[in-house]
C-alpha cells in the first residue's frame with residue numbers, strides 16, 4: 656500500500672444495536688484506541704438512531720462515526736429519509752452510500768448512489784461508495800467490467816481522495832463466510848484504481864477498502880494486498896475484540 660494512503664478500518668453495524676449495546680461497543684473500542692497511536696483510522700457506522708449518541712460518547716477520541724445511507728437532497732418532503740447534512744449535524748464525518756443491501760433491497764442505481772455521494776461532499780462528509788459484482792456476474796466473467804461501470808456511474812466527477820473512499824464488496828461474499836481469492840481481490844482493486852483515475856486527479860491517494868466476510872482469520876492476507884487500503888466489516892465489527900483484531904492485522 657502506498658505510504659500516502661492511511662488504512663481505514665470501517666465497521667458497518669447495519670440494523671444492529673440498541674443504545675446500551677452501541678455505547679458498550681463504542682466504549683470498548685475507545686479503550687483500545689486510547690492505548691496508543693495506531694497506523695490506521697477507525698470508523699464505525701451505527702444505525703442512524705445511534706449516530707448522535709455515539710458521536711457524543713466518542714468526542715475527544717480518534718474514533719470516527721459515519722451513517723449508513725443518506726438522501727441526495729439536503730431537506731424536504733421525504734418521509735423516513737435522512738440528509739447528509741443531518742448526519743453531519745449529528746456528529747458523523749462519513750456516510751456509506753450504495754451498499755449492496757441498498758442497491759438490492761431499495762432499488763438504488765449507480766445514478767442514485769452518485770447523487771448521494773454528491774450530497775455527502777456538499778455536507779462535508781466522506782462518502783464510502785460501495786460497489787461489487789453478484790455471483791452471476793462473476794460466473795459470467797464480468798467482474799471487472801461490472802466494477803468499472805459501477806465506478807464510472809457512482810463516483811462523481813472531480814472527486815477528491817479527501818472525500819471519497821471506495822469499498823469493493825462482492826455481493827456473494829457479504830455475510831456468507833466466502834471471499835474471493837487474494838489474486839482476485841488484488842485484480843479487482845487494481846482495476847478499480849485504474850478506473851478511478853478517470854474520475855479524479857488523485858486516484859493513487861484514494862483508499863479502496865475490501866468488504867465481505869472479513870474476519871480476524873483472513874484480515875492479514877486481505878489487508879496485506881498491494882491496493883487494499885483497509886476493510887469495510889459487517890458482522891465482525893459488532894464484537895470489539897474481532898474488529899480490533901482485524902484492524903491490528905494491518906500492522
Ligand code: 13P
Pocket residue numbers: 667754824828829830831832866867868869887888889890891
Ligand atoms: P460481512 O462482514 O458481515 O460479510 O458484511 C460485509 C458488509 O456488508 C459491510 O458493509
